[in-house]
Amino acid sequence: MNTDFELLKIMRKDWVEVSRKNGFQDGLKRLLTQLYPDNAHFIYELLQNAEDTQATKVRFTLSSQGLDFEHNGTRQFSLKDVDSITSIGVSSKLDDHTSIGKFGVGFKAVFAYTITPEVHSGDFHFRIHDLVVPETNGVTKPILTDSKTLFIFPFDHSTKPAKIATEEIRRGLHALGDNTLLFLDHIHSIEYQLSQNSLGFLRRIDHDADHIEIVAHHPGGNSNSTHWLRYQKNVDVIDEDGKPKSCRIAIAYSLMEVENATNQPTWKIVPLNRGQVSIYFPAAKEKSDLRFHIHAPFASTVARDSVRNSPANNQLRDHIAELVIQSIISIRDQGMLTVDFLAVLPNNSDQLTPFYQPIRKNIIQAFQKIALTPTRSGSHAPSELLYRKRSINPNLFRISFQ
Numbered sequence: 001m002n003t004d005f006e007l008l009k010i011m012r013k014d015w016v017e018v019s020r021k022n023g024f025q026d027g028l029k030r031l032l033t034q035l036y037p038d039n040a041h042f043i044y045e046l047l048q049n050a051e052d053t054q055a056t057k058v059r060f061t062l063s064s065q066g067l068d069f070e071h072n073g074t075r076q077f078s079l080k081d082v083d084s085i086t087s088i089g090v091s092s093k094l095d096d097h098t099s100i101g102k103f104g105v106g107f108k109a110v111f112a113y114t115i116t117p118e119v120h121s122g123d124f125h126f127r128i129h130d131l132v133v134p135e136t137n138g139v140t141k142p143i144l145t146d147s148k149t150l151f152i153f154p155f156d157h158s159t160k161p162a163k164i165a166t167e168e169i170r171r172g173l174h175a176l177g178d179n180t181l182l183f184l185d186h187i188h189s190i191e192y193q194l195s196q197n198s199l200g201f202l203r204r205i206d207h208d209a210d211h212i213e214i215v216a217h218h219p220g221g222n223s224n225s226t227h228w229l230r231y232q233k234n235v236d237v238i239d240e241d242g243k244p245k246s247c248r249i250a251i252a253y254s255l256m257e258v259e260n261a262t263n264q265p266t267w268k269i270v271p272l273n274r275g276q277v278s279i280y281f282p283a284a285k286e287k288s289d290l291r292f293h294i295h296a297p298f299a300s301t302v303a304r305d306s307v308r309n310s311p312a313n314n315q316l317r318d319h320i321a322e323l324v325i326q327s328i329i330s331i332r333d334q335g336m337l338t339v340d341f342l343a344v345l346p347n348n349s350d351q352l353t354p355f356y357q358p359i360r361k362n363i364i365q366a367f368q369k370i371a372l373t374p375t376r377s378g379s380h381a382p383s384e385l386l387y388r389k390r391s392i393n394p395n396l397f398r399i400s401f402q
Contacts, residue, residue: 002079004079005079005082005124005126005134005136008079008082008083008086008134009133009134009135012086012130012132012133012134013130013133015132016130016131016132016133025130025131028088028131029111029131040168040169040171040172040173041109041172041303042106042107042109042110042112042113043060043169043172043173043176044281044304045106045107045109045110046058046069046151047180047187047190047281048106048280048281049107050071050073050149050187051184051185051186051187051280052073052075053071053073053074053075053076053149054073054074054075054186055071055072055073055074055149055186055187056072056186056187056188056189057071057072057147057187057188057189057191058070058071058072058187058189058190058191059071059147059190059191059192059193060173060190060191060192060193061192061193062166062169062170062173062192062193062194063166064155064162064163064166065154065155065162066114066152066153066154066155066156066162067113067152067153067155067169068150068151068152068153069150069151069153070144070147070149070150070151071147071148071149071187072147072148072149073148073149074148076121076122076123076124076148076149077119077121077122077123077124077149078122079124081121081124082119082124082126082134085107085119085128086128086131086132086133086134087132088108088131088132108131110153111131111157112157112160113153113155113157113160113165113169114153114154114155114156114157115129115156115157115158116128116129116154116156117151117152117153117154118139118150118151118152118153118154119149119150119151120141120142120144120149120150120151120152121148121149121150122148122149125139125140125141125142126139127139170194173192173194173200174200174218174219176190176192176202177216177282178202178214178216178226179214179252179276179278179282179293180202180281180282181202181203181204181214182204182212182214182228182230182252182278182293182295183230183232183250183252183278183280183281183293183295184204184280185248187204188203188204188205188206189201189202189203189204190202190203194219198219198220199217199219200217200218200219201215201216201217202214202215202216202217203215203216210229210230210231210330211227211228211229211230211255211267212227212228212229212230212252213225213226213227213228214226214227214228226254227254227255227256227257227267228252228253228254228255228293229252229253229255229267229269229327229331230250230251230252230253231250231251231252231323231326231327231330232248232249232250232251232295232323233248233249233250233319233323233326234246234247234248235247235248235249235316235319237312237315237316237319238311238312238315239312240299240310240311240312245312247296247297247316248297249294249295249296249316249319249320249323250294250295250296250323251292251293251294251295251320251323251324251327252292252293252294252295253269253292253293253327253331253344254269254270254271254272254292255267255268255269255270256268256269256270267336268336268338268340269331269336269341269344270343270344271291271292271343271344272291272292272293273291274289275288275289275290275291275292275293275294276288276293276294277293277294277295277298277307278293278294278295279295279296279297279298279300279304279307280295280297281304283298283300283304283305283306283307284305284306285305285306286305286306286307287353288352288353288356289346289350289351289352289353289356290346290350290352290356290359291343291344291345291346291350292344294320296313296316296317296319296320297316298310298313298316299312299313307355313355314355317355317356317358317359318358320359321358321359321361321362321363322362324359324362324363325362325363325366325370328363328366328372329370329372332371332372332380337372337374337380338374339374341374342374345360345363346359346360346363367382367383368382368383368384369382369384370382373386
């Protein structure tokens with residue numbers, strides 16, 4: 001291993017020694033490994049970092065002794081990544097606005113399960129101990145096939161028995177939903193091996209630029225497919241540090257295949273019981289009360305499970321409101337803006353929180369001014385033209401979101 005790696009190891013050891021002398025290390029370990037309400041949250045941390053390396057396939061292999069995670073990312077580890085993954089609150093991706101995860105605090109969640117994780121990528125094969133110290137002694141270089149990066153997490157934590165670790169991670173993998181892949185650019189396949197004959201997977205098929213299919217199979221169950229109409233765009237916001245930042249936002253509507261009047265299969269947009277907010281991956285505690293999914297790189301809590309109050313988040317929300325209008329116009333032009341589609345849009349009974357109410361306000365204004373409201377004749381018109389002075393024009397079906 002090169003001299004710079006050895007120097008980094010010495011620096012980390014010095015930090016550990018000072019931390020121990022001050023009695024900080026045990027408290028720091030507890031803090032870093034208990035930041036996440038979901039014990040298996042590090043599954044998403046691993047997926048996030050694989051996405052940043054432009055991986056298209058990832059695989060988890062769970063056994064009673066530990067967990068392996070491998071991916072085929074095109075960007076392999078550099079010394080800068082070694083520095084980042086063994087740091088606390090420092091990332092090699094801080095200035096990369098296209099990155100999702102940041103090695104550092106998030107990765108430290110793995111230390112709730114293991115005290116000696118291994119990393120094998122490119123020219124680097126090392127084990128981490130004491131949270132931050134990279135070590136090569138006794139580390140065996142594995143044979144990597146089509147996977148270019150491999151993480152090994154032995155269940156050797158004194159307060160987390162292997163049996164409990166196995167069950168928690170099994171539940172975490174089993175809970176991966178179809179929208180795990182919905183808003184990613186690169187990862188199209190997630191596989192997880194729970195035992196020799198127990199394989200689960202999620203696979204994304206991009207039928208075209210907007211039509212996404214997710215095929216899911218969980219061990220012990222049947223495979224099923226969901227279809228989505230996804231719209232996305234790049235927008236610019238002023239970040240919390242006052243700097244301009246380019247971000248990708250997206251929305252996704254649920255599609256159902258139905259037969260039309262000529263008995264030919266066609267697609268219909270249907271409302272979701274609960275639309276989710278994603279920060280690339282679903283933010284578990286965030287509630288929008290929308291009937292479709294939305295995504296933006298919102299400033300969030302540490303666990304990325306809810307959206308924080310932030311001017312930058314307000315900008316992203318407003319951009320999403322604009323994208324919703326653009327998507328509705330596209331849906332109209334594709335012949336799918338029917339009266340049934342109006343049930344997808346927020347109405348008075350949907351208790352949107354103040355943060356998401358501007359989305360509904362934008363929709364109402366757009367329907368008033370733009371030819372979007374379905375009429376009996378099969379065309380569309382601005383809703384303000386469909387009202388008469390004392391009665392409602394019979395051409396108007398209804399506007400369910402008002």
